[in-house]
Amino acid sequence: MAHTYNHADQKNTWQQLRDNIRxxxxxxxxxxxxxxxxxxxxxxxxxxxxxxxxxxxxxMSTKEIQAKMINKSSDTSRLVDRLIxxxxxxxxxxxxxxxxxxxxxxxxxxxxxxxxxxxxxxLDNQFKLLSEDEADQLNLxxxxxxx
Numbered sequence: 001m002a003h004t005y006n007h008a009d010q011k012n013t014w015q016q017l018r019d020n021i022r023x024x025x026x027x028x029x030x031x032x033x034x035x036x037x038x039x040x041x042x043x044x045x046x047x048x049x050x051x052x053x054x055x056x057x058x059x060m061s062t063k064e065i066q067a068k069m070i071n072k073s074s075d076t077s078r079l080v081d082r083l084i085x086x087x088x089x090x091x092x093x094x095x096x097x098x099x100x101x102x103x104x105x106x107x108x109x110x111x112x113x114x115x116x117x118x119x120x121x122x123l124d125n126q127f128k129l130l131s132e133d134e135a136d137q138l139n140l141x142x143x144x145x146x147x
Contacts, residue, residue, distance in 0.1 A: 021145075035123060039116055044074050045083055049113045052089060052105035059102030061094070088112060 032043055041049075051068045052060060066076040080103055083089040088109035094100040105113075127135060 031123060031126070035120075036116070039112060040086065041083075041088075041112070041116075042079075044069070044071060044079050045088075046113075046116060047071075048076070048079055048083060049088065049105060049109050052103060053110060053113055055105075057104070059092075059094075059104050061100050062103060065103060083109070 029043070036043060036046060047069055048065055051065050062076045062080055065080070066072060066074065069076065080089060080091065084091065087106065089103055089105050091101045091103045094102050130138065
């Protein structure tokens with residue numbers, strides 16, 4: 001006999017889904033944080049390095065960087081300053097508008113990013129318990145849930 005779902009069952013299912021997504025978020029953040037500590041950077045700093053690399057040696061303002069970040073509430077100026085302290089990026093005044101600064105990734109930043117990316121596949125192995133079809137399906141479902 002087929003099981004019929006009542007409102008209580010549905011609520012429990014949606015609560016379980018929410019809790020599973022939150023637990024997975026915490027697990028991923030913790031795993032990535034521990035991984036990136038080896039390189040002395042945070043996830044947000046890694047995002048900035050990736051964004052600057054994708055700019056192909058073209059300067060970007062902090063406002064442009066922030067617009068491309070996943071976490072738009074990040075204090076991009078502070079994050080850039082920390083990357084400058086680590087000698088991974090540099091900034092200069094915009095020659096066309098002295099009120100703005102331009103941010104560039106340095107060779108050291110590119111080198112560190114390559115090292116991180118080279119080892120990041122080890123984290124991806126955690127998902128190898130899923131088949132490629134299951135991973136595709138999960139990606140689609142998560143995108144659908146966010147839309």
